[in-house]
Amino acid sequence: MSRIFYTCLTSLLLFTIVFCANAKDRIPFRLEGNLLLIKATINGQTGEFILDTGAPDLILNEARFKGIRVPWEDKNIADFHGHVSAVKYYAINQFSMGGLSFKKQYALTIDLSSVEKTKGIYLLGIIGYSILKELNMMFDFDRQELSFTRSRKKCKELLSDEIPQATFDLRFSGHIPFLIANVGKKKLRLGIDTGAEINILDNRALKHTSTHFDQTKKLKVKVKGVGHHQKTANAGTLQNLHIHGHPVGPIDVTLISIRPLNESLSVALNGLLGIPFLKRGKVGIDYKKRKLYLWKPDGQLANNQPEEGLEVLVEGEGQ
Helix, strand or coil: CHHHHHHHHHHHHHHHHHHHCCCCEEEEEEEECCEEEEEEEECCEEEEEEECCCCCCCEEECCCCCCECCCCCCCEEECCCCCEEECEEEECCCEEECCEEECCCEEEEECCHHHHHHHCCCEEEEECHHHHCCEEEEEECCCCEEEEEECCCCCCCCCCCCCCCEEEECEEECCEEEEEEEECCEEEEEEECCCECCCEEEHHHHHHHHHHEEEEEEEEEEEECCCCCEEEEEEEEECCEEECCEECCCEEEEEECCHHHHCCCCCCCCEEECHHHHCCCEEEEECCCCEEEEECCCCCCCCCCCCCCCEEEECCCEC
16 A cells, blocks of 8 residues: 555656646847847747737737727727727737747737837737736846746746745736835835836826935936827936835836826736836746746846937837
């Protein structure tokens, strides 16, 4: 009996090891400004996509993919400024990133010509929540390399040989992951948005954080969404930002109303942490475990404040 039990236990352990030993994929990414681009393949066509934790779905550029209207699906996507785009649907036979293929029946198509024109890129689309929700990802900004695997709650793989200096709980407002942060006594809900070229602070949050906001570096920045609309906003530096007791400031932020974005979310956010916050070395995001891992979480960050009058993109979108 003990031999049978030992054999069963050994088999169970081996199964657990195999089950948790996901094959890790590594693919390069590049930054166009602070826009994060990777290559993926859809229906046999390979090209660049924006990897965007602020986007709700797999969204294709209608200039490359002709979708169709579905009369009973009255679906729209509103960009960061509240500009609404009616979507079409595009049938998917195959979508893959690196060595992983994803079972998905359709993608959404909208006009992304404004993004292409602003950045001077040939863009196939945007990879959002409907794909990313299956993944455990690590962005290595020093090597410009993305490591990822399918996430499983019972596995402890961190996709790095180094132990992260900080681990934070992620919450979700709709499709956007967010962290609870503090500036002084003010609690802030800050979305994690890899589609944002800047860090955003909602201008209504400023009245509670004004004593920690350095206006001496005030700049005018043009902030664009996925549509052709843009707004000019002030930029400065937010001091004394803490997440779970870890000092992660000062950080450069741009002040703008995110009310249009919040109208599509279940929990109102006070801002967005974009690529300037994330590109400190390595950052990991695990959707299933709802964790964010940071390497180099403390200390001064490189000054990533945009230049006066610069056009920057914020790809955060709501449904």
